[in-house]
Amino acid sequence: MNPALSKFMLKSTPKSILNPQPEMNTAIPLNTGATIPALGLGTWQSAPGEVKKAVVHAIESGYRHIDCAFCYQNEDEVGEALQDVISRGIVKREDLFITSKLWCTFHTRAEEGLQKSLDMLKTPYVDLYLMHWPVPMNPKGKSNVFRQDENKTNKSAGNHPLFPKHEDGSRDIDTSITHQDTWKNLEKLIQSHPDKVKAIGVANYSVKYMEKLLKIATIVPAVNQIENHPLCPQQEVVDFCKEKGIHITAYSPLGSTGSPLFKDEGVNEVAKKHSVGPAVVLLSYHRKSHPPNSSDPRY
Ligand SMILES: NC(=O)c1ccc[n+]([C@@H]2O[C@H](COP(=O)([O-])OP(=O)(O)OC[C@H]3O[C@@H](n4cnc5c(N)ncnc54)[C@H](OP(=O)(O)O)[C@@H]3O)[C@@H](O)[C@H]2O)c1
Numbered sequence: 484m485n486p487a488l489s490k491f492m493l494k495s496t497p498k499s500i501l502n503p504q505p506e507m508n509t510a511i512p513l514n515t516g517a518t519i520p521a522l523g524l525g526t527w528q529s530a531p532g533e534v535k536k537a538v539v540h541a542i543e544s545g546y547r548h549i550d551c552a553f554c555y556q557n558e559d560e561v562g563e564a565l566q567d568v569i570s571r572g573i574v575k576r577e578d579l580f581i582t583s584k585l586w587c588t589f590h591t592r593a594e595e596g597l598q599k600s601l602d603m604l605k606t607p608y609v610d611l612y613l614m615h616w617p618v619p620m621n622p623k624g625k626s627n628v629f630r631q632d633e634n635k636t637n638k639s640a641g642n643h644p645l646f647p648k649h650e651d652g653s654r655d656i657d658t659s660i661t662h663q664d665t666w667k668n669l670e671k672l673i674q675s676h677p678d679k680v681k682a683i684g685v686a687n688y689s690v691k692y693m694e695k696l697l698k699i700a701t702i703v704p705a706v707n708q709i710e711n712h713p714l715c716p717q718q719e720v721v722d723f724c725k726e727k728g729i730h731i732t733a734y735s736p737l738g739s740t741g742s743p744l745f746k747d748e749g750v751n752e753v754a755k756k757h758s759v760g761p762a763v764v765l766l767s768y769h770r771k772s773h774p775p776n777s778s779d780p781r782y
Pocket of ligand 1: 528551686687709737741760762775
């Protein structure tokens with residue numbers, strides 16, 4: 484890490500945020516009037532058979548914000564976990580903040596994408612529905628084929644339903660619509676189904692994309708979920724969204740799988756000084772909401 488940044492973190496990290504536990508459900512206001520809990524559990528790459536246990540454990544430990552997506556192909560198991568904790572009276576649905584995301588091959592089918600996620604999550608509504616990427620992709624893959632290796636496209640089964648490619652291996656982008664059209668589809672969705680979606684937002688938006696979106700938006704996105712950690716600060720889009728009242732959620736806040744940040748000298752120096760682990764320091768870097776990911780109950 485940049486030594487200046489490390490020095491800054493060491494000096495400026497207040498004691499109160501070095502222990503995120505009491506602050507994990509700090510309610511951060513969204514531009515919709517609702518709030519989002521500061522810390523969430525991410526579910527990407529959580530293996531089948533593990534994600535249910537992880538979500539149940541997280542909710543029993545106090546997490547109230549779960550970050551999901553159709554593309555993660557495990558929303559059915561997350562749904563089992565939600566059903567389990569709700570049926571045992573650990574939480575009520577309204578105590579939870581559930582995010583899901585519209586996948587790229589569903590940009591022309593927002594209502595269908597949402598309904599699939601709701602059915603799998605076994606919930607009547609999501610608190611936040613994000614456009615996962617501003618990239619519409621060919622929607623004509625065979626939609627009942629899941630958990631398929633994206634490199635092993637089965638030609639007889641049609642193009643891949645989640646990661647369609649052309650014959651030459653390039654991504655099969657749907658050029659008949661733009662991400663602004665998709666946003667319009669999401670606006671229609673929340674207007675016609677306010678009982679099923681409480682807020683809409685985007686993910687992976689740069690300033691350039693956000694400017695294009697805001698030109699046509701009648702609803703300003705509630706959230707932009709972007710990669711954000713000390714090696715990927717993306718300050719320009721963070722500042723832009725702050726100015727527009729768009730909440731930034733930091734994904735991969737620990738630096739994602741195999742993160743070099745756990746071995747970073749600066750992070751470890753701060754951690755040692757405060758007798759905490761490097762993950763606590765990395766989470767303290769944010770004053771936004773962030774869904775870290777772990778299937779290990781210790782975390
Ligand atoms: N919107 C998007 O496009 C997008 C993209 C990426 C991610 N996300 C969201 O953000 C969530 C988190 O992102 P991420 O999974 O990429 O990265 P992350 O949370 O930054 O890092 C996860 C990795 O850190 C490890 N880890 C967790 N706690 C640890 C600890 N205390 N000490 C050491 N290692 C620890 C985990 O290993 P173990 O599991 O072995 O503990 C896992 O390998 C995702 O689950 C997803 O919900 C969104």
